[in-house]
Every structure is written in structure tokens, then in C-alpha cells.
Amino acid sequence: xKRTTVFSLFFITLGLLSSCGSDGESSNTKENKxxxxxxxFAEESTLDFQVPDFDKIKNEHFRPALEEGMRxxxxxxxxxxxxxxxxxxxxxxxxxEKTGAVLKRTSRVFYLLAxxxxxxxxREIQQEMAxxxxxxxxxxxxxxxxxxxxKAIKEDLPNLNLDLESExxxxxxxxxxxxxxxxxxxxDKELLKSYNEELASLTTKFSxxxxxxxxxxAFITDNVDDLEGLSEAGIATAAEAAKAAGHEGKWLxxxxxxxxxxxxxxxxxxxxxxTILNNSFExxxxxxxxxxxxxxxxxxxxRAKRANLLGFExxxxxxxxxxxxxxxxxxxxxxxxxxxxxxxxxxxxxNELLAFVQKDNPNATKVNPSDWNYYAEQLRRAKYDLDExxxxxxxxxxxxxxxxxxxxxxxxxxxxxSKRTDLPVYHEDVIVYDVFDHDGSRIGxxxxxxxxxxxxxxxxxxxxxxxxxxxxxxxxxxxxVCNFTKPAEGQPALLTWDDVTTLFHEFGHSLHGxxxxxxxxxxxxxxxxxxxxxxxxxFHEHWALEPSVFxxxxxxxxxxxxxxxxxxEKIKNSTTFNQGYRxxxxxxxxxxDLEWHKIDGNTEIEDALTFEKEAxxxxxxxxxxxxxxxxxxxxxxxxxxxxxxxxxxxxxxxxLDNDAFAWFEANGGMTRENGDRFRKxxxxxxxxxxxxxxxxxxxxxxxxxxxxLKARGIN
Numbered sequence: 001x002k003r004t005t006v007f008s009l010f011f012i013t014l015g016l017l018s019s020c021g022s023d024g025e026s027s028n029t030k031e032n033k034x035x036x037x038x039x040x041f042a043e044e045s046t047l048d049f050q051v052p053d054f055d056k057i058k059n060e061h062f063r064p065a066l067e068e069g070m071r072x073x074x075x076x077x078x079x080x081x082x083x084x085x086x087x088x089x090x091x092x093x094x095x096x097e098k099t100g101a102v103l104k105r106t107s108r109v110f111y112l113l114a115x116x117x118x119x120x121x122x123r124e125i126q127q128e129m130a131x132x133x134x135x136x137x138x139x140x141x142x143x144x145x146x147x148x149x150x151k152a153i154k155e156d157l158p159n160l161n162l163d164l165e166s167e168x169x170x171x172x173x174x175x176x177x178x179x180x181x182x183x184x185x186x187x188d189k190e191l192l193k194s195y196n197e198e199l200a201s202l203t204t205k206f207s208x209x210x211x212x213x214x215x216x217x218a219f220i221t222d223n224v225d226d227l228e229g230l231s232e233a234g235i236a237t238a239a240e241a242a243k244a245a246g247h248e249g250k251w252l253x254x255x256x257x258x259x260x261x262x263x264x265x266x267x268x269x270x271x272x273x274x275t276i277l278n279n280s281f282e283x284x285x286x287x288x289x290x291x292x293x294x295x296x297x298x299x300x301x302x303r304a305k306r307a308n309l310l311g312f313e314x315x316x317x318x319x320x321x322x323x324x325x326x327x328x329x330x331x332x333x334x335x336x337x338x339x340x341x342x343x344x345x346x347x348x349x350x351n352e353l354l355a356f357v358q359k360d361n362p363n364a365t366k367v368n369p370s371d372w373n374y375y376a377e378q379l380r381r382a383k384y385d386l387d388e389x390x391x392x393x394x395x396x397x398x399x400x401x402x403x404x405x406x407x408x409x410x411x412x413x414x415x416x417x418s419k420r421t422d423l424p425v426y427h428e429d430v431i432v433y434d435v436f437d438h439d440g441s442r443i444g445x446x447x448x449x450x451x452x453x454x455x456x457x458x459x460x461x462x463x464x465x466x467x468x469x470x471x472x473x474x475x476x477x478x479x480x481v482c483n484f485t486k487p488a489e490g491q492p493a494l495l496t497w498d499d500v501t502t503l504f505h506e507f508g509h510s511l512h513g514x515x516x517x518x519x520x521x522x523x524x525x526x527x528x529x530x531x532x533x534x535x536x537x538x539f540h541e542h543w544a545l546e547p548s549v550f551x552x553x554x555x556x557x558x559x560x561x562x563x564x565x566x567x568x569e570k571i572k573n574s575t576t577f578n579q580g581y582r583x584x585x586x587x588x589x590x591x592x593d594l595e596w597h598k599i600d601g602n603t604e605i606e607d608a609l610t611f612e613k614e615a616x617x618x619x620x621x622x623x624x625x626x627x628x629x630x631x632x633x634x635x636x637x638x639x640x641x642x643x644x645x646x647x648x649x650x651x652x653x654x655x656l657d658n659d660a661f662a663w664f665e666a667n668g669g670m671t672r673e674n675g676d677r678f679r680k681x682x683x684x685x686x687x688x689x690x691x692x693x694x695x696x697x698x699x700x701x702x703x704x705x706x707x708x709l710k711a712r713g714i715n
Contacts, residue, residue, distance in 0.1 A: 041065035041106040047423060049445050050466050051477050052109045055424040059121045062110050066129055069103030070136050076100070077140055080149070087149035089160060093169055097471060097520050108465050116449055116456050116481045117427050123208050127201070134200035138193045141180035150174055165688045169520050172687065175322060181310055188309055195306040202299050206292055207640030210257075210283075211457045213290035214634065217283035218245070219253040219276045227251055229268040231389055236488035245454065255280055256483065257458025257636060259585070259627045262496070265373040265388070270360075277370035284633040285609065292633045293608040296596070299639050305601035316597040316645040323529045324652070324692050328594055331648045335587060337705060338651070339620050341714045342587055345580025350625055353379055367625045376578050384577065386570040388496055394567075396557040397450060397484065397493035400500055404553030405507045408543040412675030413511070414438025417446070429453075429486070435514055444468075444514045447479035451486035451493070457636070458483055460502050462509035462537075468516035468524050476525065478513045480506040492557045497571065501541045508540030509533075515683040523687045530642075531649035532691045536683055538650075538657035545572060546670055576713025581626055583651075583712055588621040588628035590648040593638045595619070597645035608632055656695060658707035663699050 036042035040056040042065070047053055076099040083091055114126050140146065153160070154174040157167060181192045220242060221227070227235050235251065242252035253263055259280055264273050284292040303315040312318035316328040325331050350367050356375040357364045367375065381387055402417070409415045420432045429451050435444045447465070452458075466477035482502055487493050495503075509526065512533070516525030526533055543549050554563040595615035605611050612632045616622035630637065637643035660682070664674055681698045685691075696702060709715035 035068050036065060036102070039065050041069070041102060041109075044101075044105070049475055049477050050105075051423055051445055052105070052465060053424055054109075054426045057109060057426075059119070059125075062106065062122070063125050063128075065102065065106040066110065066125070067132075069100065069106050070132060073100040073103050074136065074139055077143065077146065081143050081146035083149075087152045089153060089162060089166060089170065092146075092149045092153060093173055094471070094520075096173070097169075097469075097522060105466075108463070112463065112465065112479065113426060115461070117453075118211075118455050118457075127204050127208065130200040130204035131197040134196040135193065137180070138189075138196055141177050141182055142184075142189045142193065144182075147177045147182040150177055165519055165523065168688050169523060172522060179310070179318070179322065184309070192306065192309055195302055195309070199299065199302050199306070202295060202302070203640055206295050206299065207457075207636055209290045209292050209295070210634045210636045210640055213283040213292070214255045214257060214458060215454060216290060217255040217279040219255075219272075219279055220245075220247055220250055221272075222250045224251060226269060226272050227253075227267065229266040230263065231266075233487060233491050233494070234263075234266070234485070236491070237485055240488055254452065254454075255283060255458075257634070258629055259631060260369075260373060260629075262498075264370060265377040267374065270371060270374075273374060274368070274370040281627070281631065292639070296632055296635075296639050297605045297608050297611075300596045300599060301601065301603065301605065303597060303644065304599050304603065308601040314598045314600055316594055319597070319645040323646070323649075324531045325648070328598055328645070331594060331652070334652065334655075334705075335591060335619075335648070338583065339587055341709070342580055342583040343620060343623065345714045346584045346623060346626055347580075349376075349578060349580045356382075369625050369627050372581065372625055376581070380574055380577055384570045384574040386567075386574050391497065391563070391567060391571065392494040393556050393558070394554045394563040395495040395497070395500055396555075397495055397499075399555060399557070400495060400503055400553050401448065402553075403555075404500070404544065404549060405503050407552045408504070408540070408546065408549045408670075409507070409511060411548070411670055412543070412672065413515075413679055414672060415443075415514075420445075427453075442475075444476040444478060446510060446514075447477075449479060450482045450484050452483040453486070456481070456483065459636075460506050462506050462513070462526075464513055464525070467521050468513070468518065469521040470517075470519040472521060476513045476516060478510045480510060482506065494557065500544050504541045504544045505537045508537035511540065512536040512683055515679055516686055517684045518686040518688060525686055528687045528691060530646040531652045532656075532695075534649055534653035535656045535660070535695075538653055539660050539678075542657070542661045542664075543670065545575070548670070576711075579712040579714060583714065584621065584623060584626045585629040586651060588616060588623070588626070589630045589635065590651055591619045591621055592616065592628055592630075592632055593635070593643070593645060593647040596632065596638070655705050655708045656703055658711045659699055659703050660695075662707040 039061050040053055041061060044050050045053050077096075080092060080095045080099075085091055110122070110125070114122050150173050154170055157170050160170075162170070181189060184192060224235065227238060230238070238251040238253055241254060242248065242250040245252055253261075253276060256262065259277075261276055261280055264276060267273050267276070284290055300315075307313070307315040307318040310318055312321070314328070320327050320331070325334070353367045353372065353375045354364065356378050357367055357371060377388065406415070406417050414437065416436045417433045418436070420434055423432050423445070425432060425447070427449065430447055430449045433446045433448070434442055435446050437443045460480070460482040462478060462480050464476055464478055466474050468474060468476045482499075484493065484495060484499050513525040518524040521527075550568065551562060554568070555561060556563075592612060592615055595618070596611075599605070609632075613622065616628070621628075632639070637647055643649075660678070664670070664678075667674060678698070681694060685694055706715060
């Protein structure tokens with residue numbers, strides 16, 4: 001299953017905007033509109049649901065709108081902090097929820113484009129603004145007067161007679177301020193500010209360098225025979241990619257953001273496979289301008305110093321303090337239950353693969369990492385008589401989305417969808433849908449952007465362009481971004497099975513946003529701890545193979561014939577295939593993330609690659625044939641995004657999602673009654689309750705790891 005989601009990258013990295021921003025308008029905002037005359041971000045969009053008017057938005061609008069938005073929000077913050085009236089819930093916390101309207105609507109569009117349709121000017125603005133955003137965050141969370149008001153409200157909470165969501169908001173803000181350093185001395189606050197600004201610049205630089213390194217690592221050949229094993233459509237796509245990159249007459253295979261590359265399961269030439277995997281391994285450690293080795297050491301050390309300053313043993317201890325896992329020791333204990341089983345299964349899988357390797361190379365004694373996926377595909381065909389190319393014609397993109405993903409959520413929750421062609425989009429590949437609830441009311445607008453392109457970073461993710469809030473009177477506008485291979489002109493977009501689960505996964509995130517039912521934007525929808533946010537997405541992957549759903553979308557793109565029953569059975573039988581490898585590469589990446597972030601501020605790291613090797617050795621995950629899903633040098637989730645000390649969450653929530661699905665299976669499966677219960681108890685609660693208890697209430701007991709192990713076939 002795909003595990004490449006980067007959810008709400010910007011708003012997680014810069015917590016201030018999801019915490020303090022809003023889509024509302026304050027009077028102070030309106031007084032400053034003259035500074036943005038003619039700028040489309042000066043006012044709320046007049047389009048449906050306040051969707052951005054992409055036809056009017058140009059690069060030159062971003063810098064002034066971001067800067068003016070920051071200036072306006074600072075004025076709003078100062079007005080709240082220096083209010084001479086006694087602090088109340090309304091004049092402090094509700095007021096905070098209404099700040100930052102211009103900044104939020106600008107930054108949401110800006111960071112969408114920075115990820116999905118970037119260019120040199122956007123990258124330059126991104127690098128320039130990163131320390132300014134950090135400074136704005138500090139200006140909010142290190143404001144002594146503002147914190148004193150929040151603290152006074154927190155101390156008076158038992159006497160305020162607030163509803164439960166409002167009580168939660170008080171606790172949320174207090175914890176945010178304390179975690180950000182509000183209780184530090186003035187001198188320590190100044191030191192913290194310097195750390196924050198430098199980290200903002202370094203992580204933004206890492207994100208841009210890793211994207212450029214991925215682009216530069218593409219494999220280019222002038223000999224089509226090098227691509228033997230790819231389908232005709234795949235070869236045509238490679239030719240078009242080369243032409244688009246200025247290499248007409250050649251063929252180009254772009255790198256994906258992960259270590260392993262999808263084409264390695266098909267390419268017959270072992271040397272070409274090795275070259276492509278080496279390109280992936282070495283993309284950001286070649287001593288060129290995209291080398292990130294020194295950068296990640298600086299980031300890890302600065303994060304450690306920052307955490308120590310805040311009173312924590314390490315960055316991991318600081319970051320996990322408000323997560324479900326609580327601390328890195330609990331994650332280590334969780335992994336200790338998985339690593340031995342995963343490594344044992346890897347060894348078994350490698351022994352099976354070696355027999356296939358020896359058919360081509362009788363003297364082989366091991367499976368090379370560049371060969372694993374190629375021979376795994378051969379083994380899968382032998383064991384299950386299943387060929388990925390055989391199933392692709394039944395997995396056409398639009399059919400999977402509209403008759404698979406949308407059909408499943410209709411059965412579970414009663415949602416329906418209607419395509420729109422009247423709203424502007426930021427790229428011609430983007431498709432827009434209205435989203436209707438079971439009673440026919442519109443609950444949001446959905447943007448679907450599915451194809452890889454040079455201007456898009458790797459992976460798949462979801463975020464909001466407009467957030468849900470009863471306080472602000474806004475409904476969600478949500479986008480999913482994926483990186484599926486775009487077909488040659490005139491050809492259908494045919495998906496792999498991993499691509500199918502990615503579509504279901506990302507729309508699970510979207511449902512979490514569409515079903516938001518909160519008053520306050522800071523607690524709305526997907527604004528939840530990292531190790532809960534992946535639960536809705538990973539849970540919805542399970543419905544891709546539900547018989548009625550599968551039968552509704554798995555149809556041949558030419559004949560509309562359903563996938564033959566024997567082929568369906570082969571897919572089901574193969575779901576636990578190669579799961580030792582998949583779990584081990586994921587565990588290795590998650591463990592690397594933790595090891596980088598368990599250091600203290602005095603730890604000296606001379607070489608990033610040596611640190612990486614020793615970390616994997618120490619945790620039993622240095623497996624020659626199974627490299628981490630991401631090496632440190634291009635681990636953008638961690639060093640460029642918001643997943644630092646948080647990548648474990650994919651595995652943590654895998655335990656939860658399999659447990660939740662097991663509950664469905666034991667209680668009647670895909671029914672509206674069960675779907676509505678999941679919506680009410682999980683998808684619509686935002687961050688308004690204790691989420692661990694919410695899951696226990698849904699499942700009826702403490703979470704169990706057994707359904708996860710069973711699903712992976714390693715129990």
C-alpha cells in the first residue's frame with residue numbers, strides 16, 4: 001500500500017496558521033485593503049465556497065499578499081495581547097481564531113502551487129518567506145502579554161461554563177503556547193527565535209534541493225532497448241517525458257520520491273535497474289549543489305538544541321509529547337513487536353527470490369536491492385499467476401475514482417458527486433467536483449490532481465484551500481494531489497494496484513476534512529495529532545477490494561467487461577505477498593527518523609551517511625537487500641516537511657485502521673449504519689475530544705496489533 005502521503009505539509013510545518021489563522025475578516029483587515037489594490041488575495045473570493053480564482057492569480061501577487069497578510073495578523077495579535085479589558089474566552093481565544101484571513105488564503109494557494117505546480121519564482125519566494133513565517137509564529141507564541149491572557153483563561157476554566165469544544169480550545173491554546181516556549185525567560189526566547197528562523201530556512205532549502213535532486217536524477221537513454229520490459233504505453237510515456245525535458249529523440253524515466261522505483265519491477269536489463277536505483281540512492285549525496293548531507297545534520301542538531309531549550313531530552317520527546325504515542329520509548333516498544341517478525345519474513349522472502357535470481361545468474365548468493373522488485377514480480381506471477389500489466393486495463397483512473405472511490409463513500413455515507421467545469425483550476429489536469437451529503441446538501445468542493453509532472457514534488461497528499469468552521473461560516477474546499485504516470489496522448493490512464501489504494505487513501509483524508517463539524521478552525525477536521533491523522537486515509541484503503549465496490553470499478557477500459565473472477569481472486573490472494581519487504585523498508589525509514597531526532601543538543605555527527613548506517617545497525621534494520629523507503633538525504637517528509645519524529649505514525653495508525661476495519665467485518669461490513677457510526681465517532685470529531693478514547697469508544701476495547709499483523713500475513 002502507498003505510504004507517501006504528505007498531508008497539509010505547510011500548515012503542519014508552520015503550526016501558527018492552522019492554530020491562529022482563519023478565513024474570516026476582522027475590521028482591521030478591511031482597513032488595510034488599500035495596500036493590496038488589485039491583488040486577488042485582498043478580498044475573499046466571490047466564487048462558490050470561496051474557491052480561489054486561479055485565472056487571476058499570478059506569481060507577482062504572492063510576495064505582497066504574504067507580507068501584508070503577516071503585517072495585518074501581527075496588528076491583530078497585538079490588539080488582542082494589549083487589550084485593556086480583562087481576558088475572556090471571546091476577546092482572546094475567539095479573537096485569535098479570527099486573525100490572519102489574508103495570510104491564510106494566500107498561503108494556502110501559495111503552498112499548493114509550491115508543491116503541485118512550482119517554478120523558480122515560487123521557490124525563491126518560499127525560501128525568502130520561511131524565516132519570516134517562523135518569526136511570525138514566535139511573535140504570536142512568545143508574546144508574554146498574549147500568553148498571560150491565555151493562561152488566565154486556562155486557570156479560570158472551571159468557572160467559565162463553556163461547552164466541551166470551547167473547553168478543548170482553551171486547553172489546546174494553552175498547550176500550544178507552552179510547547180512553543182511561552183514560559184521561557186526573555187533571553188531564552190531570543191535564542192529560541194534564532195533557532196526557529198534558521199530551521200525554517202534550512203527545512204525549506206532541503207525541500208527545494210530534494211525536489212531538484214529528484215528531477216536531476218532522472219534516467220535518460222538514447223537506446224530504447226534499455227527499456228525492454230516496459231509496455232508500449234510506458235515507452236511512449238518515457239519518450240514524451242524526454243521531449244518535455246528537452247531531450248527529444250530519447251527516453252526519460254523520472255525518479256519518484258521513494259528509494260525503490262516502480263519501473264524496476266519491469267525492466268529486464270539488470271545494469272539499467274542498478275543504474276536507476278543508484279540514481280535514486282545517490283540523488284542528494286553527490287557533492288553537487290543538491291547535496292543535502294551537511295544540511296540534515298544541521299537540521300537534526302538545531303532541532304535537538306531547540307528541544308533541550310524547551311526542557312525536553314530530545315526533539316522526539318518534544319514532538320511526541322502531544323501525540324497519541326506520548327514519547328519515543330513507546331514507539332520503540334511498538335516497533336520492537338514488529339521488527340523481528342518483519343526481518344524474519346524478509347529472510348524467507350529473499351530465499352524464495354534467490355531461486356529466481358539464480359535462473360539468470362547461477363552463481364548468485366544474494367538478491368541485490370536493484371533486483372528485488374523485478375524478481376518479486378516474477379515470483380508473484382509464479383505463485384499467483386498475476387501480472388501487473390494484466391490487471392491495469394481494468395483499472396482506468398476516472399473509473400477507479402468515480403465508480404470506485406466515490407461509489408464506496410456513497411455506500412458508506414451517502415455522498416454523491418457532480419463534476420464541474422465552470423471553476424478555474426491551476427493546471428489543465430485538475431478536475432473539480434461538487435460534494436453532496438446524503439440529504440442532498442452541498443458540503444464541499446473537491447479538486448483532483450493526479451498526474452506526475454516536473455513542476456510537482458513526489459508523493460501524494462491532501463490539504464484544504466478553505467477550511468470548515470461554524471464560527472467563520474465556511475465549508476471545506478479540499479484537494480488531493482497524486483503522481484500517477486500520465487499516459488501518452490490519446491491513451492487511457494491505467495493504474496497499478498498501488499495507485500488504486502493511493503486514490504482510496506487520499507480521499508480518506510478528504511473525508512476527514514469534508515465531515516468536519518467544528519465551530520473553531522483550530523480544532524476542525526484534520527487538525528489532529530500526526531498519529532491519528534492517517535487513520536481515516538489508511539482505513540479507506542480497505543474498501544478498494546470490497547466485492548461490491550471492486551465490481552463497480554474494475555472494468556476493462558475498452559470493453560467495459562468486468563475483471564474476470566479468477567483475476568480478482570489472484571489479487572486478493574496476493575495481498576500479503578512481499579509484505580515482509582514492505583514493512584521492513586517502512587520500519588527502516590521510521591526508525592531512521594526517530595534516531596535522527598533522539599539525539600541531544602550536544603551530539604556531534606561528523607557524517608550523515610555514517611550516522612544512518614549505525615542507526616540502522618543499532619535497530620536491526622540494516623538489511624542489504626531492503627533499503628529504507630527513504631534514505632536520510634532525500635527524506636523530505638522529515639527534513640523538509642512536518643513529519644520530523646513523526647514518520648512512525650503511518651505504522652502506528654496502520655494498527656488502528658486494521659483494528660477499525662476488523663470491527664466493520666465483525667459487525668456487518670459495508671453498511672450505512674456502520675459508516676454513519678464511523679463518521680460520527682471518528683471522522684467528524686476533529687480535535688474536540690481525547691482521540692485515543694474516541695477510538696476505544698468506537699472499537700469497544702484497547703487497540704490491538706493482531707489485525708495489522710494478520711493483514712500483512714506476518715502473524
